[in-house]
Amino acid sequence: MMGALFRWVVCVIALATFTVAEDAHAHPEHSLVGGEDIRPGEILVEGMLDGRRDRIDLSSVDVSINGKIAKTDAQGHFAASVPRSAYYFVQISGERIFRSMQTFGNAEIADDSCHCLAIPAIELVARKKGxxxxxxxxxxxxxxxxxxxxxxxxxxxxxxxxxxxxxxxxxxxxxxxxxxxxxxxxxxxxxxxxxxxxxxxxxxxxxxxxxxxxxxxxxxxxxxxxxxxxxxxxxxxxxxxxxxxxxxxxxxxxxxxxxxxxxxxxxxxxxxxxxxxxxxxxxxxxxxxxxxxxxxxxxxxxxxxxxxxxxxxxxxxxxxxxxxxxxxxxxxxxxxxxxxxxxxxxxxxxxxxxxxxxxxxxxxxxxxxxxxxxxxxxxxxxxxxxxxxxxxxxxxxxxxxxxxxxxxxxxxxxxxxxxxxxxxxxxxxxxxxxxxxxxxxxxxxxxxxxxxxxxxxHKRPRESEPECKAPGPWHLASFAPACVDPEIEYGRNLVPRGDFENTRVSEATDRFWVSRNAGVDFRRRESESDGYMALLPEGASKASYLYSNSYIRDVSARDFTLETRIRVPRDVEIELIAKARPHETDKPTSSVKGEVVAAARLSASDDWQDLRLPFTRPEETLGKARAFRFILKFRFSDASDGGEKTIDIDDFALIEWPGADDQSDPTQAWRWTHSRAKAGEKLAAR
CATH class of the missing domain: 3.60.21.10 (Metallo-dependent phosphatases)
Incomplete structure (x- = not known):
């Protein structure tokens, strides 16, 4: 590619502003690289290079994380102490390999055993003639x-x-x-x-x-x-x-x-x-x-x-x-x-x-x-x-x-x-x-x-298949198909952006979330390791709404659960409204007008509270509901405008439960993000 080297240099410089391991298949020993001082406000990021297939000399490979050169040993273990950030951009280069780059968030690579971030093994490709x-x-x-x-x-x-x-x-x-x-x-x-x-x-x-x-x-x-x-x-x-x-x-x-x-x-x-x-x-x-x-x-x-x-x-x-x-x-x-x-x-x-x-x-x-x-x-x-x-x-x-x-x-x-x-x-x-x-x-x-x-x-090595695991919080190291149990029902999150970890990247900001009578802000805790949404009501005397700017079309079920964590400064009544996607001949109606399908009440608290709202939609075709928009309506019990009104929201998920027919196919096991007992009681939460 013409000008590839120049563009590579430009990209490295640009990514400095981008608020920006395992042996090949297991977590690395933390002492293999070692000697890395961790300063206040920084975190250790470590991982592993995998050059086995092409027999790459890993001692000649350079790794940088958010622009900082990582210490790398001959076995391919690398580590660097870097300032905490929303994202960690890993660049891998060397004369005898094709350059590689990957981006990671905090929660998906967090390792509690070392209070560090552990990147799963990254496979390299050698440069060869042809x-x-x-x-x-x-x-x-x-x-x-x-x-x-x-x-x-x-x-x-x-x-x-x-x-x-x-x-x-x-x-x-x-x-x-x-x-x-x-x-x-x-x-x-x-x-x-x-x-x-x-x-x-x-x-x-x-x-x-x-x-x-x-x-x-x-x-x-x-x-x-x-x-x-x-x-x-x-x-x-x-x-x-x-x-x-x-x-x-x-x-x-x-x-x-x-x-x-x-x-x-x-x-x-x-x-x-x-x-x-x-x-x-x-x-x-x-x-x-x-x-x-x-x-x-x-x-x-x-x-x-x-x-x-x-x-x-x-x-x-x-x-x-x-x-x-x-x-x-x-x-x-x-x-x-x-x-x-x-x-x-x-x-x-x-x-x-x-x-x-x-x-x-x-x-x-x-x-x-x-x-x-x-x-x-x-x-x-x-x-x-x-x-x-x-x-x-x-x-x-x-x-x-x-x-x-x-x-x-x-x-x-x-x-x-x-x-x-x-x-x-x-x-x-x-x-x-x-x-x-x-x-x-x-x-x-x-x-x-x-x-x-x-x-x-082109030819897959004879390696063991990944062991199945029960659906749980997303983490790269535990990515695997679900263990299908006939006593368990499995579901899929239709709104995966609800962890609020990917809401701002460079100049881009998430436009999926829309509010009425309130503002929306995407925030991070002081450590910058966890994102969440803040709904900012204009006042306490009228209801505030949060909803999706588009209808959820990728629907393959009738039964759903909305799950999220909420922190509220005063008592609040919450209604979940579903607005069916209108037919072309239907007259336009308000974006927040629809059917109330669930409701709850939360008391004021400085702590996060779990909110779980199951609901069912009418069947349109073959066990599937019509595309719909979800709308959350918030109304404070105390209508006085003085005092705190911000509603914090995190770990938002809209889960569909397709039923047993979809779960009999073993390839479907890769789909599931949530599970519950077939009686309807929640078994594994995200």
Missing amino acids: RVELFFGGDSMAGRRYFSARRGEKAVLDRVTLDQDLDQLFTAIKPYFAHSDLASINLESVVAAEQPGPPAPKKYLFFSPPELPQALARAGIDHVSLGNNHTADYRDAGLRTTFDALDAADVAWSGAGMDVTEAERASRFKIAAEKLSIYGFVGWRGTWTPNQTATETKGGAAWGLRSVVEKVTRRERKAGYTPIMQFHGNMEYADRPSEMSLPRFRAAIEKGAPLVIGHHPHVTHGLEIYRGGLIAHSLGNFLFDQEHPHTHVTYGLKVWLENGKFLRAEVLPIQMLDYRPVPATGTMREAVLRRLYWLSAEMGTKLDRSGGHAVVW
């Missing part, structure tokens, strides 16, 4: 809500400071791919300053500012796939402005064109002695006229019929290039690949592609090892303005090829925060990993872990 490192991100755009905001909020992008604002979209994620040999995303948008021409007759139309390609280039993105259902939103005029802006920024593109020949063209790259080509397709033509795919006489995206997939893959292989396919298919918000897309993905592998990257569902799918190649069926979102909370649980993918064959992939858990990608920590990381392990296991792919990331190799 190896290249690639990075892929999913669906991306920078229009629509990026320039508009709800009342009282600041827009993410401002026309006056647009270049700076665009760069800040990548601040937290850039270090993860700035050093890669090649980085690619799916650009699901026309690029234009304004509507460039007549729109296609469809409901959703996207265009992003012409400054975006330059920002992509500055961030380290080398290529974009345009084989998707939004490239032709403004027909040929929009295609031309998009191609021109990308060419001016020197960002390669493929997957679309002014005719079918150009649309089926691949972008070709040479990295050292390795020759790679990337080409893209969309899975369907569209029912409108003119539709979204290219023909001999009009522009559009390349239509990925199986015969075309096979033809282009064979062509690139015959030309001496390693073919990599990106495919925009499958169903939006679905968990698994469709019957139409799956054979097309596999056809590319069958004809010689070592790697297939999928997108379009806006949520992640599993990884599949197929005939020695890797299929990532959906990467989810990478840079998108969707507010649906299940689209915020996503990942980026690093892939290593060796002599044109798939070698290894590493999943970077990502949270979409403030419409931008940031490394996921805490329970947001848990949500990414549990979904990935579950859906990959369904496809026969077993994943390993490297630090806080998931890993898959």
